[in-house]
Amino acid sequence: MEPVPHIESVTSSKASVKPDSPRYIRRMRQFLRECWRDRLSYLFLAPFLLCFALFIIVPVVMAALLSVTTFNGFEFPRFIGFKHFINMLTQDVVFMKYTLPNTLKFAIIVGPGGYILSFIFAWLIHQLPKNIRDYFTLALYAPSMVGGVALSVVWAAAFSGDRVGYLNNILLRLGLIDSPHLWLQDPKYLMSIMILVTLWTSMGVGFLAMLGGLQTVNTELYEAGRIDGIKNSLQEVYYITIPSMKPQMLFSGVMAIVGTLKAGAISTQLTGLTITPQYAGHLITNHIDDYAFLRYEWGYASALSVVLLVMSYGLMRLIYLLFGTRGDE
Amino acid sequence: MIVNLRRHVSFSRIVLIVFLSAIGLFMLLPIIFLFNHAFKPLNELFLFPPTILVKEPTLRNFEQLLLHSSAGLVPFTRYLFNSVLIAAISVAAVILGSTMAGYVLSKHRFHFKTAIMAAIMISLMFAPETVQIPRYLVISGLGMTNTYFAHVLPFIASPVAVFLMKQFIDQIPESLTEAAKLDGASEMYIFMRIMIPLTAPAVATVSIITFQAVYLDVEASTLYMKKETMKTLAYYVTALTANVPGVSGTSIAAAVGLLMFLPNLIMFLIFQRKMIQTMLHSGVK
Numbered sequence: 001m002e003p004v005p006h007i008e009s010v011t012s013s014k015a016s017v018k019p020d021s022p023r024y025i026r027r028m029r030q031f032l033r034e035c036w037r038d039r040l041s042y043l044f045l046a047p048f049l050l051c052f053a054l055f056i057i058v059p060v061v062m063a064a065l066l067s068v069t070t071f072n073g074f075e076f077p078r079f080i081g082f083k084h085f086i087n088m089l090t091q092d093v094v095f096m097k098y099t100l101p102n103t104l105k106f107a108i109i110v111g112p113g114g115y116i117l118s119f120i121f122a123w124l125i126h127q128l129p130k131n132i133r134d135y136f137t138l139a140l141y142a143p144s145m146v147g148g149v150a151l152s153v154v155w156a157a158a159f160s161g162d163r164v165g166y167l168n169n170i171l172l173r174l175g176l177i178d179s180p181h182l183w184l185q186d187p188k189y190l191m192s193i194m195i196l197v198t199l200w201t202s203m204g205v206g207f208l209a210m211l212g213g214l215q216t217v218n219t220e221l222y223e224a225g226r227i228d229g230i231k232n233s234l235q236e237v238y239y240i241t242i243p244s245m246k247p248q249m250l251f252s253g254v255m256a257i258v259g260t261l262k263a264g265a266i267s268t269q270l271t272g273l274t275i276t277p278q279y280a281g282h283l284i285t286n287h288i289d290d291y292a293f294l295r296y297e298w299g300y301a302s303a304l305s306v307v308l309l310v311m312s313y314g315l316m317r318l319i320y321l322l323f324g325t326r327g328d329e
Numbered sequence: 330m331i332v333n334l335r336r337h338v339s340f341s342r343i344v345l346i347v348f349l350s351a352i353g354l355f356m357l358l359p360i361i362f363l364f365n366h367a368f369k370p371l372n373e374l375f376l377f378p379p380t381i382l383v384k385e386p387t388l389r390n391f392e393q394l395l396l397h398s399s400a401g402l403v404p405f406t407r408y409l410f411n412s413v414l415i416a417a418i419s420v421a422a423v424i425l426g427s428t429m430a431g432y433v434l435s436k437h438r439f440h441f442k443t444a445i446m447a448a449i450m451i452s453l454m455f456a457p458e459t460v461q462i463p464r465y466l467v468i469s470g471l472g473m474t475n476t477y478f479a480h481v482l483p484f485i486a487s488p489v490a491v492f493l494m495k496q497f498i499d500q501i502p503e504s505l506t507e508a509a510k511l512d513g514a515s516e517m518y519i520f521m522r523i524m525i526p527l528t529a530p531a532v533a534t535v536s537i538i539t540f541q542a543v544y545l546d547v548e549a550s551t552l553y554m555k556k557e558t559m560k561t562l563a564y565y566v567t568a569l570t571a572n573v574p575g576v577s578g579t580s581i582a583a584a585v586g587l588l589m590f591l592p593n594l595i596m597f598l599i600f601q602r603k604m605i606q607t608m609l610h611s612g613v614k
Contacts, residue, residue, distance in 0.1 A: 153366065257454050
């Protein structure tokens with residue numbers, strides 16, 4: 001349909017739509033007229049929506065399309081069906097043996113761990129008098145502000161493999177070990193160190209959301225709860241605090257998932273290597289980087305990103321299930 | 330709960346404060362280390378056993394940083410200029426874009442609104458890193474490699490910013506805009522004179538989140554910029570700490586680590602209260 005007639009139809013009265021024209025045309029006109037009436041709304045949305053479509057929607061759709069092709073960045077993508085996904089499950093030893101278990105382990109500990117820690121600390125800080133709360137908030141939020149460089153400067157020094165490394169130094173002096181350990185090069189320890197460092201940085205936006213959420217809880221509810229037989233603060237938290245701040249808990253849950261699944265860079269920052277020794281710290285994002293930027297198998301890398309997207313979507317549904325059922329409005 | 334605490338007076342509170350201070354110190358320890366590390370002279374940087382606090386502070390590390398970079402092809406100041414410019418433009422653009430979008434999504438009614446909200450909600454949980462390759466294809470397809478557009482535009486597509494803004498504007502009463510409309514205010518007037526001032530806390534929050542993301546971002550510089558003169562400080566720093574080995578590397582890394590952290594810290598210190606105020610309304614329903 002050309003744009004000209006429907007602009008006319010807006011400026012002129014309703015009578016201009018002929019009553020004998022077919023129904024779908026009338027519907028269409030009606031729809032377009034409403035769109036035109038709301039043009040200011042669309043105009044306001046345009047800057048965000050354009051970028052959103054260009055840099056989020058289009059790439060996601062393209063990733064899905066590329067995942068069923070073989071593509072090396074030079075030749076035109078060639079359709080191969082679901083081969084990549086089948087290969088991923090049957091041929092890719094690294095993926096099945098290291099990437100997937102590592103990612104699951106990392107996600108299971110860091111996701112809920114960081115989430116629960118955020119809640120505990122937010123709750124504890126909320127118990128403090130107002131005038132000193134800010135200092136503690138700052139102290140806990142600060143680690144999430146330091147970028148990758150600070151991470152590598154500080155933590156690489158702490159876990160460095162020679163005698164000068166902080167951890168080695170302390171353990172040597174306590175007589176717990178005889179010779180310095182190569183903490184970051186040893187596949188046995190790397191994962192645990194990654195988890196520790198990520199937990200340290202996990203008090204981010206989600207933590208602030210919980211702090212905000214705690215302030216919204218109606219304090220009269222606690223009085224009411226006590227009358228209804230709530231004895232200790234643990235019950236208070238479970239029956240009153242968490243249900244009252246459910247929206248914020250959901251938001252910070254979503255933020256926790258994002259933080260956990262994108263945390264692949266940490267192994268590289270700690271060890272300085274793109275591929276960690278014996279794939280000890282190999283997460284799915286590292287695997288994507290490996291195939292995308294070292295091997296230029298973009299089709300396979302896209303298939304991996306699709307898996308990651310599906311994983312994060314599944315996790316979000318799970319969180320909704322957990323917090324959505326309790327105390328439905 | 331406040332009543333509860335007051336009843337069995339200060340003992341539990343003292344325990345709590347001591348406990349939280351210990352945790353807080355542990356969390357801050359690496360940051361305190363970072364601050365001191367940047368001012369340590371060479372002999373202290375490699376001291377055995379290592380110390381956390383600096384004994385004889387010096388500015389030599391920063392000097393080293395400037396010297397090292399002036400020897401290179403692109404001066405340090407160029408990276409700094411790029412970073413500052415990109416951060417400033419991105420923050421301004423995100424604020425404007427997300428406030429406009431948030432206002433419309435919250436207060437207007439139009440077709441596709443639910444669809445747009447659903448898309449935003451779903452995209453909240455992606456890490457944009459997952460679709461790096463198609464993003465690269467889009468950017469090179471649009472001919473934006475080696476331009477500031479490639480640095481700024483991807484950040485405007487920030488579902489978190491729009492989401493926070495929309496949730497915040499939701500709690501501004503409808504009657505306010507209705508009254509303004511009755512008094513003959515135009516949409517533009519309502520937006521500029523009523524919405525912008527009222528959303529100040531959310532604007533502060535969005536600017537902190539955006540600034541943090543932009544200032545620490547290396548993805549754009551690594552993937553979309555081939556010219557060295559278009560890359561940012563964060564990229565320079567990452568490349569530097571990875572590639573300069575040995576003694577001078579350590580001192581430069583220490584100085585630069587602090588340099589990357591400081592602006593974020595200052596921003597947060599200024600806007601902390603506002604940020605938590607925004608989070609009151611950050612819920613997902």
